Amino acid sequence: MTEESFGDEIVAQMPYLRAFAISLCGSHSLADDLVQDTLVKAWSHADSFQPNTNLRAWLVTILRNTYFSSYRKRSREVQDSDNLLAQQIPVKGGQESALTLTDVQAALDKLAPEHKEILLMIGIAELSYEEAAEICGVAIGTVKSRLNRARAKLAEHLGLLTPSDIDTDPTVSDLAARRPSRAI
């Protein structure tokens, strides 16, 4: 891979990288600092990137490690003061239309860090379960389990369900009935 194409490839990943950072930090300004640090590290370690592998996963790995080593504490401090998603845009559709993007961010920020990061890796960065598992150093089953937890908690924090709806213990037949609902 030439340097030029490496740079171009990074540019192509920027929307996902920055979106992941904003959501992770809960702050635009902090996210931009984090992305900047990530880009500098990525370039200084460019030789260790293996061509024909997933550049986005590689960048997310760097960003995630940088976040947990240097940014997480700051992130908690600035979340309240930084007007993250100034646009109070109602999200589309149905009875949840009163929810805004800010509500979603607030709900995400309440998640356990290990749940939140998995949700964002799959949902925003669009990484595979395998990639998320490798980045976090856990088994794929753990990734799926954390995703389920994250979903349930997010729904709870958004007021889509009551706490009593969570932690049910579905039977196998329940599972079979619910599986097809994936396509929404």
Added chain:
Amino acid sequence: MFLRVQTRAVVARPLRVQAASLGANSGSRMSQRENQHDNPGPCRDAESDVDGAVGSGGNDVDGSGVDGAMLDPKIQAQLGRVFRAYCDDLIHQPIPDKFTVLLAKLEAKQREKK
């Protein structure tokens, strides 16, 4: 250490095939992913992979033996719409010029070294 992740990700693209193939009823999406690297900018189809994050129920068990919580299909659908809107908004936000400048500087610096 953080550079180790790529060792097993032999197939770089499509990004989402592996994840999609793990979910139920998602096989048909695979073909949609194959050319995604041809798109210069973020582009999401209606069957966004946000579904993979919040739109599906599962009952996978992690090492601790704790079941993942299940959601009612209607709630899953609501959550999927809400989270997808959130993700789409973030991904489509314009990238500040400072990053373009930074990347150009980093590239130039690298070129000087060689």
